[in-house]
Amino acid sequence: MGKLAVADEHLWQYCKQFNPPKGYVAGLIVGQPSKATDYVVRLGRIPIPLSVLKEHGKKPSEVYGLSLAEINESWVSVHAVDVTKMLHGGMWVLGLFLIGQSDPFENQQNCSRLRTILRHMRTELKKIPLLYGDSPSSEKIVLYMNPQKNLVACRSIDLDGSSMRPMDWKFQKNAVSWTQIDSILDVQHVVHLKKEDSSKQIRNELKMLLDGISKQVQESVCTLSNQLLGPDELVENIFKKQKGKSGKKTKGGGDDEPNKNVIANLYMPLTGESSVKSPSGVEVNNGYGIFYFVGGPVSRVFVNQKATVEEACQAVKQDIIRSIYVRLNMHSDSLVEDDDSGSRETFHEPPRRVMIKLPATNVSVSDYLYPGEGPEDALNSFQELFDLKLEIDDVELDVEMPAGKIILNPC
Amino acid sequence: MPRISKVLVASDVIDRFKDLKDAACGSLLGHFHDDTLAIVGFVISDQENSTCQNSLKCTSTEIRVCGAFTVDADVQKAEACFEMMSKLQNAKCFGSPLLLSNVRDDIQSYVNNVQTTFETVSKSQLASTFVYFRSKAELTIKSERSQQYIQIAFDDLRKKVLSEDVAFYIPSKNVFLSGPTNEKIFGGSGITADSRVKDLYSQSDRGSKDYAVLPSQVHLKMTKDFDQEDIHNTVPYVRQIRRLIGPFQSAKICVTIDVMTLVHRTSSVGSLFSVLKNSLLHGMSKVEANLVSQLASDSLSAPEIYHFLPAQSSFFISTVYAKTHPDVDLRKQREQLHQTFGFPLDQPLFRRSQAYQFPSGSSNSGPLRNPHDGLNSGVKGGQVSLVKGQYNYHHYMQDRFDDNGWGCAYRSLQTIVSWFRLQGYTEKDVPTHKQIQECLVKIGDKPSSFVGSRQWIGSTEVSFVLESMLGVSSKILTASTGEEVGCLGSELHYHFQTHGTPIMIGGGVLAHTIIGVDYNRSTGEIKFLILDPHYTGGEDLGVITGKGWVGWKDVKFWTKNAFYNLCLPLRPVGDI
Numbered sequence: 001m002g003k004l005a006v007a008d009e010h011l012w013q014y015c016k017q018f019n020p021p022k023g024y025v026a027g028l029i030v031g032q033p034s035k036a037t038d039y040v041v042r043l044g045r046i047p048i049p050l051s052v053l054k055e056h057g058k059k060p061s062e063v064y065g066l067s068l069a070e071i072n073e074s075w076v077s078v079h080a081v082d083v084t085k086m087l088h089g090g091m092w093v094l095g096l097f098l099i100g101q102s103d104p105f106e107n108q109q110n111c112s113r114l115r116t117i118l119r120h121m122r123t124e125l126k127k128i129p130l131l132y133g134d135s136p137s138s139e140k141i142v143l144y145m146n147p148q149k150n151l152v153a154c155r156s157i158d159l160d161g162s163s164m165r166p167m168d169w170k171f172q173k174n175a176v177s178w179t180q181i182d183s184i185l186d187v188q189h190v191v192h193l194k195k196e197d198s199s200k201q202i203r204n205e206l207k208m209l210l211d212g213i214s215k216q217v218q219e220s221v222c223t224l225s226n227q228l229l230g231p232d233e234l235v236e237n238i239f240k241k242q243k244g245k246s247g248k249k250t251k252g253g254g255d256d257e258p259n260k261n262v263i264a265n266l267y268m269p270l271t272g273e274s275s276v277k278s279p280s281g282v283e284v285n286n287g288y289g290i291f292y293f294v295g296g297p298v299s300r301v302f303v304n305q306k307a308t309v310e311e312a313c314q315a316v317k318q319d320i321i322r323s324i325y326v327r328l329n330m331h332s333d334s335l336v337e338d339d340d341s342g343s344r345e346t347f348h349e350p351p352r353r354v355m356i357k358l359p360a361t362n363v364s365v366s367d368y369l370y371p372g373e374g375p376e377d378a379l380n381s382f383q384e385l386f387d388l389k390l391e392i393d394d395v396e397l398d399v400e401m402p403a404g405k406i407i408l409n410p411c
Numbered sequence: 412m413p414r415i416s417k418v419l420v421a422s423d424v425i426d427r428f429k430d431l432k433d434a435a436c437g438s439l440l441g442h443f444h445d446d447t448l449a450i451v452g453f454v455i456s457d458q459e460n461s462t463c464q465n466s467l468k469c470t471s472t473e474i475r476v477c478g479a480f481t482v483d484a485d486v487q488k489a490e491a492c493f494e495m496m497s498k499l500q501n502a503k504c505f506g507s508p509l510l511l512s513n514v515r516d517d518i519q520s521y522v523n524n525v526q527t528t529f530e531t532v533s534k535s536q537l538a539s540t541f542v543y544f545r546s547k548a549e550l551t552i553k554s555e556r557s558q559q560y561i562q563i564a565f566d567d568l569r570k571k572v573l574s575e576d577v578a579f580y581i582p583s584k585n586v587f588l589s590g591p592t593n594e595k596i597f598g599g600s601g602i603t604a605d606s607r608v609k610d611l612y613s614q615s616d617r618g619s620k621d622y623a624v625l626p627s628q629v630h631l632k633m634t635k636d637f638d639q640e641d642i643h644n645t646v647p648y649v650r651q652i653r654r655l656i657g658p659f660q661s662a663k664i665c666v667t668i669d670v671m672t673l674v675h676r677t678s679s680v681g682s683l684f685s686v687l688k689n690s691l692l693h694g695m696s697k698v699e700a701n702l703v704s705q706l707a708s709d710s711l712s713a714p715e716i717y718h719f720l721p722a723q724s725s726f727f728i729s730t731v732y733a734k735t736h737p738d739v740d741l742r743k744q745r746e747q748l749h750q751t752f753g754f755p756l757d758q759p760l761f762r763r764s765q766a767y768q769f770p771s772g773s774s775n776s777g778p779l780r781n782p783h784d785g786l787n788s789g790v791k792g793g794q795v796s797l798v799k800g801q802y803n804y805h806h807y808m809q810d811r812f813d814d815n816g817w818g819c820a821y822r823s824l825q826t827i828v829s830w831f832r833l834q835g836y837t838e839k840d841v842p843t844h845k846q847i848q849e850c851l852v853k854i855g856d857k858p859s860s861f862v863g864s865r866q867w868i869g870s871t872e873v874s875f876v877l878e879s880m881l882g883v884s885s886k887i888l889t890a891s892t893g894e895e896v897g898c899l900g901s902e903l904h905y906h907f908q909t910h911g912t913p914i915m916i917g918g919g920v921l922a923h924t925i926i927g928v929d930y931n932r933s934t935g936e937i938k939f940l941i942l943d944p945h946y947t948g949g950e951d952l953g954v955i956t957g958k959g960w961v962g963w964k965d966v967k968f969w970t971k972n973a974f975y976n977l978c979l980p981l982r983p984v985g986d987i
Contacts, residue, residue, distance in 0.1 A: 265634045347649070
C-alpha cells in the first residue's frame with residue numbers, strides 16, 4: 001500500500017453535512033506532508049463564485065454539487081492561493097476533496113480533469129516564489145467521499161508523471177501531536193530614498209527589502225531551543241536532550257506532557273556580494289528622504305511528531321517570508337498616492353498578524369488585519385477561506401503589538 | 412597577579428633589537444597562556460605616543476603589552492616606559508611585566524624585580540604553539556555621508572555584537588559558536604566547550620612551518636528573544652521621513668571586517684567566543700576610524716583590511732587602507748609601521764601586493780611560488796646565497812600561450828617582474844609577451860613589426876623593459892664561455908646578499924633564471940640554483956623539482972663555447 005493521510009474525526013463530521021444528489025462539492029485539503037504520512041489539519045469547501053451562482057439561478061452561499069467540468073480550475077486556484085497566504089510555514093494545500101454520489105476515479109475523463117485542475121493550481125501557487133505555495137512533493141491528494149454510503153477513497157496523483165496511486169486515508173481522534181515553534185524576526189532596515197516620494201517608489205523599495213530579507217532568511221543558520229542540530233535529526237530529540245540535561249524527572253507532577261514549544265533563532269551569515277558596484281566600494285547619492293522598516297513580526301509554525309530538523313527549519317524560514325510577503329503585498333495594494341507629502345513624516349502600518357485556532361488541535365492559521373479591523377473581520381475571512389464559523393475567543397489578537405502603541409524615537 | 416614560570420622570546424625580536432638606535436626603549440608585545448609568557452614583537456616608543464598606540468591597533472587583540480625594553484643597561488628606563496604605556500592603555504597591560512635591559516648585546520631580563528631567564532624561540536616553534544583565527548564579516552553600511560552618522564551606524568552594529576547577538580561558524584570542524592557555554596557550541600566531531608582549540612583543525616594543518624589559520628565566518632542573529640521584559644513582537648511598520656530642506660548625501664559603503672586572532676593551541680573552545688567577539692569589535696573600530704578619518708579629508712572609499720606576516724616577523728600585522736588610496740599615498744602610514752615595529756626602512760613590507768596569501772579553498776591554478784624551497788646544493792664549505800623573498804615560476808606554455816621555442820627570456824623576465832610585485836616594489840601586473848614587445852617598440856629598441864612576432868630577446872632587452880616598465884636599473888655581466896660563468900661566484904654572491912633579485916642569463920639559444928649560488932671562495936667550487944623557463948608541463952611541484960626544472964646545477968650546465976650575458980636587476984634600496 002502507498003502513503004497514508006490522517007485527519008481528525010471531526011473533519012469527517014464536517015464532510016458528512018454535504019450530500020449533493022448530483023455532481024460534487026469540492027474543497028481543499030490542508031496539512032503537512034511527511035515521508036510516510038501526510039497530516040491533514042483542515043478540509044474546507046471551496047465557495048462557488050457569485051457569478052456562477054447567479055448563472056445557475058442559486059442564492060448566494062447555497063451549497064450544491066457541480067460536475068467536474070463545471071468546477072473551474074481558475075477559481076479553485078485563486079482560492080488555493082488565498083488559503084495558502086493564511087497558512088503557517090510547513091502547511092500547504094495538499095490537494096482536493098470531492099463529495100458526491102459517484103466515484104470520480106472510475107471515470108477516465110474525470111481523472112484527467114482532476115489532473116488539469118491540480119496542475120493549474122500548482123502553476124498558480126508557484127507564480128509567487130515568496131509564498132512557497134507549492135507543497136514539497138509533486139504528488140497531490142484527491143480524496144473522494146460518499147457520506148451516504150460511508151465511503152472514502154483516496155488517490156495520490158503525480159503531477160510530474162502519469163501515475164495515480166491509491167492512498168490510505170484515516171479519520172481518527174487525536175491523530176497528531178504537534179510541536180509549536182515560535183520566533184520573532186528582528187526587522188531593522190533603513191532605506192534612503194533617491195527621489196521625491198511617490199507611492200511607486202515606496203512599493204519598489206518594499207519589494208527590494210522583501211527580496212533582501214527573504215535572501216537573508218533563507219541563507220541563515222537556524223537554531224531550535226538554542227541548539228544547532230543535524231538536519232536529519234528529529235525535532236522530538238530536542239525534548240529528550242532537554243530532559244537528559246536537567247537530569248531530573250518530574251515524578252508525580254502530573255505534568256506528563258512536556259512543554260512542546262520550541263523557540264527558533266536565525267543567524268545570518270555576513271557574507272555575500274555587496275550591492276555596491278562602484279570601484280571605490282562606496283556609492284553616494286542624493287537622498288530625499290529616509291524610510292525605516294522596523295518591527296518584530298512573529299512567526300509560528302507547527303510540525304508533526306516525525307518532522308526532521310531540516311523540515312522544521314525550512315518551515316520557520318518559509319513562514320517568516322510568507323508572512324512578510326503577504327502583509328507587504330496587502331500594504332502595497334492599499335498604498336495610494338498620498339497628498340501629505342508636505343509633512344515631515346508619514347507612518348505606514350501594514351496589516352498585523354493574528355492567529356485563529358483550528359478546532360480539535362493546537363494548530364492555527366493566520367489572518368492579517370488592517371489598523372481598525374477587529375476579530376470579527378478575522379472570523380469572516382476565516383469562514384470564507386476555510387468554511388468554518390468560529391468564536392471570537394478562537395482569535396489570538398495579541399500575537400503582534402500594533403505599531404500605534406510604540407513610542408517612536410525622534411530622528 | 413599572573414605567575415610567570417616561563418618566558419619565551421621570538422628570535423626575530425632579538426635580531427631586531429640589535430638594530431635599535433641609542434637610547435631606544437619601548438613596549439614588548441606578547442601573549443600569556445598557562446603560566447608561559449611569549450614575546451612575539453615590540454613597539455618602539457617615540458615622542459608621539461599616538462603612533463605607538465596606532466601601531467598596537469594593528470596586532471591581534473590577544474597580543475598585548477606584556478612588558479618593556481631599553482637599549483640602556485638601566486632597567487628602570489624600561490620600567491618607566493611600561494608605566495607610561497599602562498597609563499595610555501588604561502591599564503589594559505599585563506600585571507607582571509617582563510622588563511628587558513641592554514637589549515642590543517647582553518640582554519638582562521626581570522619579572523617583578525627578580526632577574527629571570529628566557530628562552531629564544533623560532534617562528535616555526537611559535538607557529539606550532541599558536542594558531543590564528545581569521546574572522547570575516549562582509550556588510551553594507553547605509554548612512555548619511557557624515558562622520559556622525561557613520562559612527563551611529565557602527566554603534567548600532569557594536570550594540571549587536573556586545574549583546575552577543577553574534578555567532579561564529581568555523582567550517583574546519585563544522586562548529587558553530589553562539590556563546591561560551593556548552594549549550595551554545597554546536598558542532599560535529601564531539602566538540603564541546605572543554606575541547607581544545609587544536610581539536611578544531613585537521614592533522615594535515617599541524618606540521619606546517621607557518622601559522623595555521625582557521626577561517627571563522629561571522630553570523631548576526633536576526634531574531635529577537637522572547638524572555639526579555641521589552642516588547643519585541645510588534646507589527647513591522649514603515650516610517651518615512653522627508654527631508655524638506657533639500658537633499659542630503661546618502662552613502663552605501665561596502666565594508667569587510669576581517670580580523671586575525673592569536674589563540675594558544677591548548678586554549679579551550681569555550682573561551683573562543685569572547686576572544687573572537689573582542690577581535691571583531693576591534694576590527695570594527697579600526698574600519699570605523701578609517702572611514703571617519705577619510706571623511707575628515709573629504710574622501711570616501713571602502714576601507715580594506717590587509718594582513719601582513721613579513722618573513723622577519725612572528726606575528727600578523729593588519730592595517731586598513733582606503734580602497735582608492737594608491738600605495739604611493741600611503742607611504743607615511745607604512746613608514747610608521749616599519750619604525751614602530753622596528754623593521755628597517757630598506758625594503759617594503761606593507762604594500763598591498765605583499766599581503767599574506769591565505770591558502771584558498773579552491774585549487775590554485777596560477778604559477779607556483781618559490782618552487783626551490785627545500786632544495787639543497789651541497790658544495791663543500793660553500794656559502795649559499797639565494798633570492799630574497801618571493802617570486803612566481805613562469806615558464807613555457809603558461810596562460811594558455813604557446814611560446815615553446817622562443818619565449819624563454821620573456822618568461823625569465825616575467826619571473827623577475829613577479830619578484831618586484833611580490834616584494835611590493837610595484838603594483839604593475841606581470842607583462843605578457845605582447846606587452847613586453849610593445850614596450851621595446853615604444854622605447855625605440857625594436858621596429859613596430861616586432862609586436863606579435865616570435866623573436867627572441869636577450870639580457871639587454873630584459874634590462875630595457877625593467878627600466879621602462881618598473882624604473883628598475885640592472886647591471887649587465889658578461890662571460891665569454893660557459894666556464895667563465897663559473898668565475899662569477901663572488902659577484903653573484905654579492906648580488907644575492909645585497910639585492911636578492913632573480914637574475915636572467917642568456918647564452919647561445921637559451922635563457923635561464925638564476926635564483927641562487929653556492930660558492931666556496933677558497934676551492935672555487937660553485938653551484939647555481941637554476942629556474943628553467945623551458946618547462947612545458949603543468950604546475951606540478953613534484954615533477955618540477957624531481958625532473959630538475961628547478962635545481963642546483965654545476966658549472967657544466969653552461970654551454971662551453973657560448974657567450975653569456977647576465978642581467979642583474981638592482982633593488983631600489985630605501986623605497987618602502
